[in-house]
Amino acid sequence: MSTLEMARKAKAASILLSDTSLEDRNRALEAMANALQAQGEAIFQANRQDLQEAGDSLGEALRKRLLFDQGKLQDVVAGLHALRKLPDPLGRVTSRRELAEGLHLRRVTCPIGVIGIIFEARPDALVQISSLCLKSGNAVLLKGGREAFHTNRLLAEVIAQATCQAGIPREWLQLLESREEVQGMLSLNDTIDLIVPRGSNAFVRHIMENTTIPVLGHSAGLCHLYLDESADPKMAAAVAVDAKTQGASACNAIETLLVNRKAAPRLLPQVCQALEAAGVELRGDEECRRLWPAMKMATPEDWATEYLSLVLSVKLVEDVKEAIDHINHYGSHHTDAIVTESAANADLFQRRVDSADVFWNASTRFADGFRFGLGAEVGISTSKIHARGPVGLEGLTIYKWLLEGQGDTVAPFAQGQRQYTHREEG
């Protein structure tokens, strides 16, 4: 089947899926959980095949993500039950207005339609993403990392069959298995409504530059931590170490530490010591190196580099305003944090830093759908429209305007015979 055919089938299914009740969708989520439990052994078997074929070419971290075992199964099943309990994101009336006597307008949430999602070789992500789409009434074209080929194929089969038996149109979930199919998606702007690409900076940019379909996601995660004049050194060190090392390859880890110049002599020694003890390589300018000589020399490129590893650039700034300017200039509008005892400076920072997530006295690593309490996420968006930061159920919905009249026409209003009331209702 061509990608176009798959997308068309998904589109047809999406119309029916958009018209299912919460009970229908929750029943399908339950069926999904039960089927995954029942097929556990077969799925582990397929996963062992994937692991074997990948061999030693994968590093330890990638093997861990590729692994789908009893523990991962129990996690995704728990996730499905948690998702089932969340309220319906569809059919919510978010505006209700009488336009004129007898003419009533409602704005009602509905699914986006058909979503193409490309994700890394992590089979549990297939379950999370497809269940978020199902709960939000969207059909989905999924393409997972090729290392998870066998696991993904079986998972998609089990999920499609179980949800179909539970009354959902089977073609709501389509699995793509080749790069050509992903490439094929990019031109289907009549059929696919949104693409969510997860992966490397270069890959996400490639997708964004080669389709007119709206894209939600992030290419870079160049996040900052700013230590303000009044920052507590102990808190500063703890937040910096967590934000850099708790998951150094994650998009929400920091790449640059900005330090208030006046406070630097007081803050830098303790903070740098803690970072180096945690294995972080520091790169600073002359000014920083005078305060912490062990630091390597930073070049201008460092301020624009997402290391994705245990390297951190360090720079002194005059005040919170210079920190804001630096972040808005070099950052990727993902997640940035300030450590300060000054509520006024925190407030200024949170108002003016133009990023999806702006944190005060907290690690940037909290930027995550699960940690935010959204259930799970399909990705993190640095787009300025639709959804920003971790994208959960709500980011997978949109709305339509429903007007109910009694044969009303515009002409009498245009001619002054009828007047608009525009009265908010409920």
Added chain:
Amino acid sequence: MSTLEMARKAKAASILLSDTSLEDRNRALEAMANALQAQGEAIFQANRQDLQEAGDSLGEALRKRLLFDQGKLQDVVAGLHALRKLPDPLGRVTSRRELAEGLHLRRVTCPIGVIGIIFEARPDALVQISSLCLKSGNAVLLKGGREAFHTNRLLAEVIAQATCQAGIPREWLQLLESREEVQGMLSLNDTIDLIVPRGSNAFVRHIMENTTIPVLGHSAGLCHLYLDESADPKMAAAVAVDAKTQGASACNAIETLLVNRKAAPRLLPQVCQALEAAGVELRGDEECRRLWPAMKMATPEDWATEYLSLVLSVKLVEDVKEAIDHINHYGSHHTDAIVTESAANADLFQRRVDSADVFWNASTRFADGFRFGLGAEVGISTSKIHARGPVGLEGLTIYKWLLEGQGDTVAPFAQGQRQYTHREEG
């Protein structure tokens, strides 16, 4: 100044503008209204020059749109005062959640940033669009139709000066005056956050296909009216005539009339007679022509044609489901309506028609920001994300996630020493 420089200045201004109070922005709207009143004569003069230069090359309709006289001035001033009274779209807390003890997350509405808007030769649109952007805290790059060159230049000058004197950073509004500048905008995806193109189908498609900046708008307005089995013939005729003729060149006018086959003998004569009396040329298939022989023959292309004139294609369908399928296949997801006495069929139609606006017993011509009571609109969106239908103040905002902690780090949660509470607050 190059487009890049203009966009950068707008971006810098947008950060400051995002941090203004409602009072600041309302004061600026008032200053705008006063300055436009005070400069009325000079603006009319500039407009007379535009009208003179356009000469007879413009049709009557376009001249009417280009005209900016005392009546238009009073309309835009009234619009500014109405906009001033609307609540603040910024700083609204749309979610508040305790993630863990002492760790609080808020989702707060904020401006999108820098918006590029391209619009037709209608000077009052410049005032409406820029005032919507100002109220919603966005900087804007404006490009109006070239026929309005002198009027737009003076309007932009008066608005920038008045709002600057009222304390808004002057560079929030930038006027583009050439096609090259519009072309230049398309590559500025680091600086411009959203483009709203208004204009012909081909022009909007050109924009969409030549930028990676998100685009909000619509290329086609291929709208439908479906007359269901139980439709009242009188209501059907009135709604059809209004939806086709009240503004035949508008995007929300209908292009295809679908009629329930069983009801066609009862409905068609009265509806066709009314449409023809209103000057509409009808094009139908064989089946339709048997019932109303005066009709021209339709070709398959007719179902996919946006006439933007007094032509209407007519087609019989078996039932509401076939009508829905036809609309979802041929439509542009803009505005579609049903006339029916059956609440069940209206409900099915409104749930399954995949369009921004889906109306029951009302003319498609109501699809408009002013008629919807949104104050005004920057455009009508057929996108499936962010904003759908008429886009007013709310469509010009997005949100950021603000987290406030006490030095919280992720590590203790990952190690099981701390637990998330995820408690909804207020």
